[in-house]
Amino acid sequence: MSKDTFLKGAFILTLAGVVVKIIGSVNRILLSRLLGGEGIGLYQMAYPIYLLALSISSAGIPVAISIIVAEKVALADFRGANRVFRISLGLLTITGIVFTFLLYFGAGWLVENQFVRDPRAYYAIAALAPAIFFVTILSSYRGYFQGLQMMTPTAVSQIFEQLVRVVTMVFLAFYLLPLGLEYAAAGASFGAGPGALAGLLVLMYYYWRYGTALNAKIAMQPIIKQEASGKIILRIIKLALPVSLANIMLPIVSSIDLLIVPARLENAGYTVGQATELFGYLTGMAIALINVPTILTGSLASSLVPAVSEAFTLRDHKRICQRTAMAMRFANLITIPSFVGMCLLATPISQMLYGTPNAGVPIAILSGGVIMLGMHQITTGVLQGLGYTAIPLINMTISAAVKIVMSWTLTAIPAFGIKGAAWATNVDFALAALLNMYFVYRYVGFRINAQDTIKAITAAIIMGAIVLLTYDAVMLKTLHNTMATLVSVCIGGIVYSIVLLLLGGIEQQDIEKLPKIGSKLAHLLGKIGILRK
Structure with missing residues (x-):
């Protein structure tokens, strides 16, 4: 067992x-x-x-x-x-x-x-x-x-x-x-x-x-x-209620968006039909897409809760810091290149997935939110593991209130329109993440490792340049957007991984922790000489 x-x-x-x-x-x-x-x-x-x-x-x-x-x-x-x-x-x-x-x-x-x-x-x-x-x-x-x-x-x-x-x-x-x-x-x-x-x-x-x-x-x-049974039941309710309320807040905020964004777009000069269409690009396409990279960060957060709780019970502060750092590093390794790729290929991805290029602008703007959303999930997992389940709820409420004000203000400005609603969503993610980070630093003393983050950013920038060159080359040759986009994404992923390995952004112990294939892959990369111990 x-x-x-x-x-x-x-x-x-x-x-x-x-x-x-x-x-x-x-x-x-x-x-x-x-x-x-x-x-x-x-x-x-x-x-x-x-x-x-x-x-x-x-x-x-x-x-x-x-x-x-x-x-x-x-x-x-x-x-x-x-x-x-x-x-x-x-x-x-x-x-x-x-x-x-x-x-x-x-x-x-x-x-x-x-x-x-x-x-x-x-x-x-x-x-x-x-x-x-x-x-x-x-x-x-x-x-x-x-x-x-x-x-x-x-x-x-x-x-x-x-x-x-x-x-x-x-x-x-x-x-x-x-x-x-x-x-x-x-x-x-x-x-x-x-x-x-x-x-x-x-x-x-x-x-x-x-x-x-x-x-x-x-x-x-x-x-x-x-x-006592009653004490256990009360503790379950006390811990579960803030988490459940935080989860319910997501559809509530979406419902508020439904009331605010289309109406304010009409104030900006759009017709009812145009406002509905733009709202669909933002909520039905762009937001759905940026949630894809956070499947891993959400899983990391779920795994982090009992791991941090165990270490906290044993008063093992060092292990809490280690697990938090590991989760945050892996989150950045995924979300940073996801941001770069989605930002640069926003319009081609929109055309490939949804059959229209018009969701490209909201996707490009919201791509920056991927990093903050991943950070928010990881820090939420840490705080929940420490037993502070109410703190992420309070932070989400504050950030949602700021988002509502910004959506109401920016969306009605003709120069912003739907871009204003997208930026308001980014601010929502960022504020919730930063507030969580403050409390994680306060209770754990954790800070993001600048050296690891710079390595991920460097690898992502190089990947971005290759992605653009690949897309233009394949598009020029085939005139097929889907083919050019898929080839660019695949090559970009390979380039990012290789550069990250060469920079020492991924270590042998990281590879070995992958289920099933980890030890064999680490041994192979070590033989080639591109994996740091």
Whole structure:
């Protein structure tokens, strides 16, 4: 029953995140073609409810459980760690049942009181009820395994959950479509339930698989006085609530953007249609794209929470600094070249992915936010691991308030327009990250390593120059934007990696920590002579 190393766990979660994103993208394409605009509209009226449940259960609760479990494990109190899991499982089972019945019987109330405008969406909302139950229980298992710093169960369960969900959604939507769009949309919504159940069964299997080793550790440990159940429950709530609220803030800020940006664009002189189109370029295309590089930084943050919590419990300040530095360095190694690449190829990428060059300007502006967004995720993980879960929430609230003021002001200025809204989003990311950095420095004493950052920046600048030259050369020869963009991105990635290795920005121990291929790759690069020990 060996736990994953900090970086190995992050890479495992990253791989799972990429697979889940790919499956989700295929699902959106199939479902859109199957249901059409009207059917997707019915489905989207119910889907935010599932997202709300998911944001609470997959963010706040697992983080809280993982922090407490990591503390217990650090003190070799495996009985206490298992007790935290069992108490949380019992609590969340009751919570899941309550919210499942509330949603099922409340679906009609939502329609009758015009919170949901189309009465046909009733079936799609009611069909989500089973998912709420399974997703809530699922969060307890994920928090427990993450607290043990075992990320493989969470990663495998995420993949199975998404796969079963998508297959069920598409099958039921296709099977029920002859009965009417409302039933097809309900079938698509119902798919979330079997998906969550599949993920839960995977985690239950891992719990059974490691049960013998866990019971052996519990049997060997001396009797330790355990915390009262009520105290554990209160601590879970205290830790989970700020994280859940922070996660809910993202859709809230998006909703505020919906109210502010199009209206202020109209004040800047755009028509309603033009304002809607520009808003789509910003939120539906540019923001969706800049979230892609942060799959790794999000995984690093998830892996960082129990790792920091364990070190904090043992009062091992040096290990906290080491893990924070390692996470921040890897975040910069990913986000800095992502910023350069997206900024330089913004318009070609927009044309390749979305079939229009018009999202290029928002993508170019928001690309700078990638670095700050990654920094914000890492620092949030550190603060949560230290038990300061409320601080990132407060910082997000402050930065969101500043963003609202800037969006309101800049978007209405004709010279800025949608660019003003993009810059306001950048300021939001930057302010939240810098506020978090202040508190990380205050509690940990951590500062970003300037030497490592300069190496990453140098490699990214060289990569950028090669990317531009490659794009122009391939475009001149083939006149095919997609081909030129893909070739440029691939060559840019290779150039960045080689330059970084030559500069000593990646060391042997970094490569060795990669799962499966790390040791062999490090040995090969060492033989060539381009890897620093």
